[in-house]
Amino acid sequence: MTDATANFDAPVLLDLPPLSASRFARIEDKVAALMRTRADVVAMQGEALLPLEACIRSAVRPGSTALNIVTGPYGETFGGWLRSCGAEVVTISAPFTGAVSPQQVADALREHPAIDFVSLVHAEAATGNTNPVAGIGEVVREHGALLMLDAVASVGAEPLLTDEWGVDLCVIGGQKALAGPAGVSVVSVSARAWERIAANEQAPRRSYLSLLDWKERWVDGGRTALPHAPAQLEMLALEQAVDRVEAEGLEVAVKRHRAAAAAVRTGVRALGGLTPYVVRDQDAAPVATTLRAPADVDAREVVAAALGAAGPSATVPVQAAAGDLAKEMIRVNHYGQAADRDVVLDSLSALAAGLQALGVTVNAEAAAAVAGAAWDEAIAR
Numbered sequence: 111m112t113d114a115t116a117n118f119d120a121p122v123l124l125d126l127p128p129l130s131a132s133r134f135a136r137i138e139d140k141v142a143a144l145m146r147t148r149a150d151v152v153a154m155q156g157e158a159l160l161p162l163e164a165c166i167r168s169a170v171r172p173g174s175t176a177l178n179i180v181t182g183p184y185g186e187t188f189g190g191w192l193r194s195c196g197a198e199v200v201t202i203s204a205p206f207t208g209a210v211s212p213q214q215v216a217d218a219l220r221e222h223p224a225i226d227f228v229s230l231v232h233a234e235a236a237t238g239n240t241n242p243v244a245g246i247g248e249v250v251r252e253h254g255a256l257l258m259l260d261a262v263a264s265v266g267a268e269p270l271l272t273d274e275w276g277v278d279l280c281v282i283g284g285q286k287a288l289a290g291p292a293g294v295s296v297v298s299v300s301a302r303a304w305e306r307i308a309a310n311e312q313a314p315r316r317s318y319l320s321l322l323d324w325k326e327r328w329v330d331g332g333r334t335a336l337p338h339a340p341a342q343l344e345m346l347a348l349e350q351a352v353d354r355v356e357a358e359g360l361e362v363a364v365k366r367h368r369a370a371a372a373a374v375r376t377g378v379r380a381l382g383g384l385t386p387y388v389v390r391d392q393d394a395a396p397v398a399t400t401l402r403a404p405a406d407v408d409a410r411e412v413v414a415a416a417l418g419a420a421g422p423s424a425t426v427p428v429q430a431a432a433g434d435l436a437k438e439m440i441r442v443n444h445y446g447q448a449a450d451r452d453v454v455l456d457s458l459s460a461l462a463a464g465l466q467a468l469g470v471t472v473n474a475e476a477a478a479a480v481a482g483a484a485w486d487e488a489i490a491r
Contacts, residue, residue, distance in 0.1 A: 135333040147272035155341040158283035161297035165279040168313040172196030175224040182234030206237040209393040212245035219253040233264040238400030247275035267367040267396040278303040289446030290351025294344035367396035369488035370444035374399040377481030383470040397445040416464030
């Protein structure tokens with residue numbers, strides 16, 4: 111079989127007509143509606159780390175004081191960027207087994223009145239926790255600081271009310287709950303944030319990290335002429351992802367993700383051997399559930415055995431954590447199309463088989479029964 115015949119049924123991805131400025135702007139508008147914002151939005155042509163770094167380097171100036179909330183690896187990354195901008199960084203670190211509280215943020219703001227920028231991750235897919243943005247946004251707004259939110263893992267999986275929560279810089283990506291592309295991302299920028307960025311002499315200009323370039327060359331011009339060639343395939347894929355969520359209904363998609371998290375957590379408690387890494391249900395992210403492996407068992411071995419038991423054709427989105435957590439944490443991804451009853455039950459079945467192969471006693475039947483019931487109850491609410 112030649113390459114040409116092998117790809118005969120593949121979608122046509124080459125020789126597409128140029129993506130017009132009006133189509134690009136229409137896609138941005140669809141994303142803005144999904145984010146529940148009337149602020150300016152910019153679709154940046156790269157993975158979400160691009161606008162996240164752009165936000166920090168644009169809004170944070172030397173000598174400023176920033177509050178960085180760390181509940182996972184992305185929060186740790188933000189701290190490095192903030193320091194490299196010359197900011198004094200105040201850090202709130204919550205255990206990866208939970209979330210930060212609005213009261214902790216209020217206390218930090220009171221102790222450090224010079225704080226003018228707050229960085230926060232909504233949901234950390236890597237650690238499986240989610241933060242109460244509504245309450246945090248309220249205390250940050252009362253203090254008068256700018257709030258930057260990483261909503262890459264939360265958009266489409268749980269409520270994201272950008273304007274209502276007072277988020278000044280909100281970044282999303284398409285690759286998690288939207289089940290879309292990773293190569294393009296979107297940031298919303300409030301009027302207050304634009305003022306801060308314009309006043310910052312250190313804000314990137316004539317740079318791929320520049321939000322000001324997008325404002326001056328795209329937003330202020332009425333979005334009639336793109337500043338450079340867009341990532342066409344990624345933009346079209348992002349539009350399809352947003353359209354699919356709209357067709358399903360955002361509330362339905364959110365309920366589906368919540369049902370997946372409830373089913374996995376309930377099922378694991380009945381299974382035995384594993385325990386939810388995030389202790390409280392209200393702190394657990396709907397996009398992924400993290401699990402603690404038995405004390406004497408390497409989590410990577412459990413994952414390998416589970417995937418081996420499931421077979422190469424099974425859809426079992428189970429993986430070991432990265433870095434220092436690799437030996438103890440297992441992650442069950444249930445975002446996008448994986449937030450599905452059968453996928454959740456298959457994942458629990460695979461984990462049961464993997465644990466049994468390593469000599470751990472489990473109750474697979476009980477796990478499946480209670481997980482299915484938890485899914486059905488969550489969907490029925």
